[in-house]
Amino acid sequence: MGNVSSNLADLPAPIRTRSDVIAHEIRPLTIGSIPIGFPVVQAALSGYSDGPMRIVARRLGAGYTLAEVMIDRFVMDLKNRTKTRRHLLVTDEEHPVGGQLMGSDPTEFGPAAQKLVQVGFDVIDINFGCPVKTAVGGCRGGYHLSQPDVALEIVSRVRDATPPHIPVTLKMRRGIDDSSESRDRFYRILDGAFLRGAAAITVHGRTVDQKYIGPSNWDFLREVKQYVGSRTIIGSGDAFTAQACVDMLRYTGVDGVSAARGAIGNPWIFQQAQALAAGLPLPEPDLAEQRRVLEMQCELCLQYQDDVGACATMRMFGIKFSRQHPAERQVRDAFAVVKTVAEWRAVLDRWYV
Ligand SMILES: Cc1cc2nc3c(=O)[nH]c(=O)nc-3n(C[C@H](O)[C@H](O)[C@H](O)COP(=O)(O)O)c2cc1C
Structure with a gap:
């Protein structure tokens, strides 16, 4: 994720005023059989969401956090070396916590998912969203949005390899690009993944081509949530502030919001969003x-x-x-x-x- 700007000051003003359509009720989130509670969760953030960041987020009110993405081969090759073993350390107070996998070869996902379950991750999330050159060029991450059959084979392999009580979830962008083929493939993967037992899907409202440029399309999130009905969708993109998280929930009707850049340096965002949702003033840390x-x-x-x-x-x-x-x-x-x-x-x- 090396080239990704995580500096909010570099970004265009993200918060749109949508008071005319803000309507949906905010409800507690569950992922599979795991109750999460208030539906603003800590995103997977490569280079950031290590154990300490996740623990801080949990202590400050996040009901669920995700570790930074790990490549399936990296997970299998990880030895008990000081520098790398922290990637597979899950502490008691972190639960529930998700481990996220990215890779190219469907056959490597199952064993890697099993290893993540063994070390204590409660949810296995599959990355079909990463837009960086090395991932897409290596047929990983967002690249899979161009090949629904392979993507769905990965979902099946992870679902089959993990115990039934462990939810399997996906992270997707809204497509490779803005073409209608890309949109069709998005929905094929979405439908197929739920059919194969995915417990929730996080949708980032940008395309892979878009990387981090331009707004996340919240209308698309709204459309996806309407389409899936009671199945669980977590929205991502432009959740930079607590107010934006609440706005996304109310505007799109998604079941949860994944706080990403908005949570880096602001772990209070979870309790702030909860306060705003309850109609209370924004609590600011002194x-x-x-x-x-x-x-x-x-x-x-x-x-x-x-x-x-x-x-x-x-x-x-x-x-x-x-x-x-x-x-x-x-x-x-x-x-x-x-x-x-x-x-x-x-x-x-x-x-x-
Ligand atoms: C520095 C950085 C690292 C990221 N790492 C991951 C990752 O490991 N896995 C993942 O699914 N998404 C990753 N993302 C994407 C975010 O989870 C999120 O989908 C994206 O930033 C859009 O949300 P935002 O506009 O509110 O930041 C990363 C984003 C940034 C900025």
Whole structure:
């Protein structure tokens, strides 16, 4: 996901005013037999949604989180090495948590899914959405939207390989492009996946060609939800704020919202959305709360990573969290140059008092 902009400031204003059509009721989400609760969940985010980010999201109100996408072969080859074993660590307080798989060869998905179940993931999600060149060029991720038969073979293989109580879910973009063939293939995969036992499908309202440029098509999400009836659809795309998450639920009628870029540096988005849905004012974290959560995430990182690794991770998150700070630019610049966890903590002492 290297080229993906996760900087909200780089993006066009995403929130459209749709008060004229906002109507749908917001209900608790379930994925298969797993009750999730309030229907704003933490998306799979490559490079971000590691154990510490997921735990922070859970402690701050996310009913469900997803690990960053893993390539099926990577899962099978993972050894118990310090650098990589954290990808397969699932802690008790994370449940329910989803593991996401991406690959090209349908035969490799089943064994990889079994391994994810063995290490404790509660849901297996299949990635048919990733638009990056290496994924699509390697016939993985979003590429599968161009070949429904292969995509559906993958769904069957994962469903057959995992125990019945483990929900299998999909992540799809709305197609490869805007052509009618692409749209037909989307619906073939959608229908076929539910027929083969998929418990829920997350739909990102952008095409693969679109990558991250231009808006996510919420009208398409609305259409898909109307089409599937009681089956579970989670919407994705432009859920940048708590208000946007609530707007997506009300406007499109989807069963859940996947908070992605909007949750990076704002793990309060889940409780904020819940408050807004209840008609309460938006709860904003003060500096003490921001510091508490930053320190919490750093402590969690240090359980998985050495000082160098934890510093790199928390430098990245510090920069994202700085958006919540009144002195955003100075705080971001201060986080950007830290080389040790001690220097990172000194930024907290200087700016979060
Ligand atoms: C940095 C980054 C990493 C992502 N990693 C994944 C991933 O591992 N798996 C996945 O299904 N989607 C991934 N996505 C896509 C998001 O889950 C989401 O569908 C997309 O960002 C649209 O939502 P947004 O516009 O609210 O950010 C990623 C997106 C970003 C920005």
